[in-house]
Amino acid sequence: MIYSTVNLQAATSTENLQALEEVKDFRTTDLGRGGKERWTYHLLPEAALDAELHNMSNATSSRSVDSVTFQPCAAYANLNQDRYSIEEWELPGGVWQFTAIYDGHCGHDTVNYVHRRLPSMVRMSLQALLQSAPITSLKPELVSEALRNTVRHLDESIRSDLFDFLPYDHLTKMSDAQLNRRISQRYSEWDTISTRCTQGSTILLTLSDPLKKNVWILNLGDSMAVLGGRSLSGKWSAMIVNSMHNGNNPTECQRIQREHPSERACMTDNRVLGYLAPTRALGDTWLKVPSVYTRRAFAPHVQDWLTPLQVAEYASRILTPPYVSDLPEVFHYSLDVIPKQEIILILSSDGLQDLYDSHDVQMSDQEMADRWVRLIGRHTRPTKDADLQSNLALRLLRDAVGGNNIELVSRNLTLEMEDKWMDDVTILVQRFR
Known part of the structure; x- marks a missing residue:
């Protein structure tokens, strides 16, 4: 056997110094x-942190709303399942503002469907109300009811598509061969329907009238809305508007247990049927319909993360659906009667709250809300330059990913890891005064 010999010259001292220079700002962490496992991250200089965070979070500002949406993991950056809307509608009586955060789970199809359809549905519903009653005599409870009904109607449309394709009485009588033939003949349609039915999305939206005298906040899921105000004395206060619709909320767990009194598995490990963290959402239709749909229709087409054994186990727990609710909570505030010089509204997906778990001090939801409002309150004065500091949502995100802790911020931005090390984070900050 003939061997080839390769002669490699030893690196010079200059080259060694250059190599050391290239890695001097790298660190490792066990998270x-x-x-024993360690992951590498790049320690960034303070001057570069805000610019990097701005670029990675798609930070934008409109006349009265600042926004960010953030997922730093390179493998998941383009797979961020959060969506948001910021829209202004010219309607009878003036311009209404609509904002919303949609936090998708288990995929992108359902959250994309909600993001695409809900704003126009709310606008049509509001327009119908304004045509029947002028804005000056529009009762707030009518707007609340319209918002609630619109969200439920959208969820109903997902179920209707399923029942139109596979009526319950037909499914129970079909043989496996007949079912497979029906699905294969219209597979593209079935793929769309089944995907929406096995994924879901939470919703947190606001609607404000032309004079900014009224604001409605609708919540379905575990995103958070915080109303902040600055009093005449200059002191800021924070109020969490909504309750969390997830398994960590004892009230939600008790509600589900009351609705399914003889089913011990309806809430397991603080999850619906041991599977889903949010207790209210759009989609997740397989947890809202009879188990025959999961066992016979969804199981062969369910997403990769569930094995057939897991699907069978969850299906066996579906006895008296629905388990996930599509009934949102709607809150109305008359801003003109609130004695505050400045009013802000913070909307955030649940990923923002999760980020504070990496901080040294554990905080309650109210303590987090107080922190957010105080932080934003220090920077609410308008600036002439559209610099990084003028985006209030970006300010809040910087605090959450580490604040003044350069190492923690750098780690959260540059960690070299294939798995997600943080949930998707979306923040909207709306200024009313």
């Missing part, structure tokens, strides 16, 4: 897991 607090305590194991």
Whole structure:
């Protein structure tokens, strides 16, 4: 056997110094897991942090709303399942403003469907109300009811598509061969329907009238809305508007247990049927319809993360659906009677709250809300330059990813890891005064 010999010259001292220079700002972390595994991140200089965060979070500002949406993991950056809307509608009586955060789970199809359809549905519903009653005599409860009904109607449309394709009485009588033939003949249609039915999305939206005297906040899921105000004395206060619709909320767990009194598995490990964290959402139709749909129709076409054994186990727990609710909570505030010089509204997906778990001090939801409002309150004065500091949502995101802790911020932005190390984060900050 003939071997080839390769002669490699030893690196010079200059080259060694250059190599050391290239890695001097790299660090490793175990993410607090305590194991042997380490992941690398790049320690960025303070001057570069805000610019990097601005670019990675798609930070934007409109006349009265600042926004960011953030997922730093390179493998998931383009797979961020959060969506948001900021729209202004010219309607009878003036311009209404609509904002919303949609936090998708288990995929993109359902959250895209909600993002695409809900704003126009709300606008049509509001327009119908304004045509029947002038804005000056429009009762707030009518707007609340219209918002609630619109969200439920959208969820009903997902179920209707399923029942039109596979009526319950037909499904129970079909043989496996007949079912497979029906699905294969219209597979593209079925793929769209089944995907929407096995994915879901939460919703947190606001609607404000032309004079900014009234604001409505609708919540379905576990995103958070915080209303902040500055009093005449200059002190800021924060109020969490909505309750969390997830398994960590004892009230929600008790509600589901009351609705399914003889089913011990209806809430397991703080999850609906041991599977889903949000207790209210759009989609997740397989948890709202008879189990025959999951066992016979969804199981062969369910997403990759569930094995057939897992699907069978969850299906066996579906006895008296629905388990996930599509009934939102709607809150109305008359801003002209609130004695505050400045009023802001913060909307955030649940990923923002999760980020504070990496901080040294554990905070309650109210403590987080107080922190957010105080932080934003220090920067609410308008600036002439559209610089990084003028985006209030970006300010809040910077605090959440580490604030003044350069190492923590750098780690959260540059960690070299294939798995997501944080949930998707979306923040909208709306200024009313």
